[in-house]
Amino acid sequence: MGIDYQSRIPNNVSLDSNKTLQRALEHWQPAFLNWWSEMGPTDFQATDVYLRTATSVDTKGWATYGYVRMPEYRWGIFLAEPDADRRVGFGDDYGKDVWQQVPGEFRSVLRRLIVTQGDTEPASVEQQRMLGHTAPSLFDLRNLFQVNVEEGRHLWAMVYLLHAYFGRDGREEAEQLLARHSGSVDNPRILGTFNEPITDWLSFFMFTYFTDRDGKYQLKSLAESSFDPLARTCTFMLTEEAHHMAVGETGIGRIVRRTLEVMKELNSDDPDAIKRAGAIDFQTLQRYLNFWFSSSLDLFGAESSSNAASYFATGIKGRPDEAKYADHLAIDGTYDVAVPDGRGGVKIEHVPMRNAMNEAVRASYVKDCERGMVRWNRAIETAGFDVRLTLPSTRFRRAIGAWGGVPTDPAGTPISQAEFEANRERWLPSESDRAFVRSLMQLVTEPGKVAGWIAQPDRGINKQSPDYEYVRLN
Ligand code: BYC
Numbered sequence: 205m206g207i208d209y210q211s212r213i214p215n216n217v218s219l220d221s222n223k224t225l226q227r228a229l230e231h232w233q234p235a236f237l238n239w240w241s242e243m244g245p246t247d248f249q250a251t252d253v254y255l256r257t258a259t260s261v262d263t264k265g266w267a268t269y270g271y272v273r274m275p276e277y278r279w280g281i282f283l284a285e286p287d288a289d290r291r292v293g294f295g296d297d298y299g300k301d302v303w304q305q306v307p308g309e310f311r312s313v314l315r316r317l318i319v320t321q322g323d324t325e326p327a328s329v330e331q332q333r334m335l336g337h338t339a340p341s342l343f344d345l346r347n348l349f350q351v352n353v354e355e356g357r358h359l360w361a362m363v364y365l366l367h368a369y370f371g372r373d374g375r376e377e378a379e380q381l382l383a384r385h386s387g388s389v390d391n392p393r394i395l396g397t398f399n400e401p402i403t404d405w406l407s408f409f410m411f412t413y414f415t416d417r418d419g420k421y422q423l424k425s426l427a428e429s430s431f432d433p434l435a436r437t438c439t440f441m442l443t444e445e446a447h448h449m450a451v452g453e454t455g456i457g458r459i460v461r462r463t464l465e466v467m468k469e470l471n472s473d474d475p476d477a478i479k480r481a482g483a484i485d486f487q488t489l490q491r492y493l494n495f496w497f498s499s500s501l502d503l504f505g506a507e508s509s510s511n512a513a514s515y516f517a518t519g520i521k522g523r524p525d526e527a528k529y530a531d532h533l534a535i536d537g538t539y540d541v542a543v544p545d546g547r548g549g550v551k552i553e554h555v556p557m558r559n560a561m562n563e564a565v566r567a568s569y570v571k572d573c574e575r576g577m578v579r580w581n582r583a584i585e586t587a588g589f590d591v592r593l594t595l596p597s598t599r600f601r602r603a604i605g606a607w608g609g610v611p612t613d614p615a616g617t618p619i620s621q622a623e624f625e626a627n628r629e630r631w632l633p634s635e636s637d638r639a640f641v642r643s644l645m646q647l648v649t650e651p652g653k654v655a656g657w658i659a660q661p662d663r664g665i666n667k668q669s670p671d672y673e674y675v676r677l678n
Contacts, residue, residue, distance in 0.1 A: 413452030
């Protein structure tokens, strides 16, 4: 069956006149829909959801709202408008023309980066597939599905690049993006975080706060790429990513607000009393935060990385907002990185700047993550309680890089494995934490109502009120 390209796949890549791309997508689109029905959100496929769809890249078209059934969502292909004068912004070829085609010598490395980026998108949809059954409100249910369809579109964005620029191996890689599955023993997703289960909404909000924010930094780094189609694709994806992080930030903020209400009612900060009252105590919240922050830190790669140095030197992957730096070559200078000294202590290594790109970007990410802590702690302080939420050290519970597998406490002090194990349940979600959080999860379907463990949203979507019927369940 042929595809009506104009109406089915909104795009600004001249799909109508590109026969090769049409042929590739004709095979891939049914496979994608099949994946969506098998691995995407369970149920709710015949449900009308108030979703935004990108129909063009201008301010009018990038967010068109209306009721849509998810399988009928128009997953489009969009690149930010070209800049005819765009030049290589960093590395050895600084100032030369950007590339409209893939240079032969960078083909496999670019493909690998695009595949790694692409792999995370369907992975997150798979991780979140059960959450619809326990959404705390129709507003949240709608946001979950918005995030899911847009991650689907981000997959399309990477598949477009693979199909349009990488020929047969690109088509094979695109198929593999639907064949790997989150958490699969035989064929897992590429990066660790994307194999972690997300079976409750506290994890979902932590994931959208911390892991989608890694997405922001990685997309910003790729938006600097000298491979112009990749840069333009990622630039447009960033417009959608902002909402995903906002879902996380407001979600956690609403949990904090509700917990504070319960603490005031009880006039107590006793975690057990708060739990008995059906809210999430700050100790449990902190353990979830420790888990998702540390997992997301791994997504930046090792502190000292020859891969990162070569991406930078060759102009393949830059730093977020490269233009704000004075020096775009980064040949001179070093970056101080704290690493284990092998004797239970810490030493400072002076890593050449290009090799330290992962660490430099991770440092900006950590600062960005802090903003939420400041906001939530202000709310806790205003309510008159002493507890504070904190980001653990970047050395804590790492699996990748110099601190990978090195036990530390949340402050980053190296400790023995035995001490780590003895404290694991104080620092990370335990089985009983997870069981407790799961016990709170229940679907609330009345417009304007929310579950007891989270506060009402401050505002709705697209200027609608919070009690708008964001999902029509019947
Ligand atoms: N788990 O030299 P190194 C998003 C591997 S999120 C498992 O330090 P490099 C989203 C690494 O692949 C953003 N393996 O790494 C969010 C390498 O393997 P090989 C996704 C890991 O290359 C929410 C080895 O360790 N985008 O968009 O400098 C919802 C040595 O690595 C991990 C991207 O990631 C890990 N965490 O940097 C939906 C951008 N970390 O080659 C979506 C594309 C590292 O030795 N990817 N390894 O087999 C990249 O730029 C780079 O691949 C990385 C790693 C930054 C991930």
